[in-house]
Amino acid sequence: MMALDEKYRDELLLALRMHEISGEYVGEVLAEVEAHVRETGEDPAEAFGKPREYAAQVAEQLDGAGKSSTLGIAISVLATAALTMFGSDFLLDALFERTDSIAYTLKDTVALLSLLVLFVAGTLLVFKAYTAKAANKAFGFAAIAAFGLGILAQYLAGQFFDDVTPLYELPRWGAGVLGALALAGAIAFMVRAARRGRVVYPKVS
Secondary structure, three states: OOOOOHHHHHHHHHHHHHOOEOHHHHHHHHHHHHHHHHHHOOOHHHHHOOHHHHHHHHHHHOOOOOEOOHHHHHHHHHHHHHHHHHHHHHHHHHHHOOOOEEEEEHHHHHHHHHHHHHHHHHHHHHHHHHHOOOOOHHHHHHHHHHHHHHHHHHHHHHHHOOOOOEEEEEEHHHHHHHHHHHHHHHHHHHHHHHHHHOOOOOOOO
């Protein structure tokens, strides 16, 4: 009996996860490939194709129960990123600012929101570049551009937006509480994603 090549298995596992396929379905696909190779000794690349191509084929055949929608992925990424960014910002301010009240200017808000939007867009473009059927480099270049613009936006925000007049203020303890709650929410989203992505092999009866 021949065992499945670890390199092929790892690449297929990554490709399936990039398509946001649930761990249960990933386990079924891996078990099917492993069983075929074990029984026939055939090269998995010849039997199923390259990992990324086969993962794309599997993703096309799955219904909504086994694969997250594009909108669902975008919402999850946006929510996690927003909670992480704002939570970190509030909590760090609460820990290191010496004033009882922390002021946030228009520049602070615009810089953080632009970084959030562009980094989320870049992340989604990375997923799109990896999961696209054709070797389309446009998504990869667009992702790099989005990350670059996210960094550039920080400089532009400082040049064009008010960094003196407070847009809103939070008591130091309030910023700490909001920051801690936001980070807890981000962790909850990540734990949920990890549980859904955990590979579960089908039970052998």
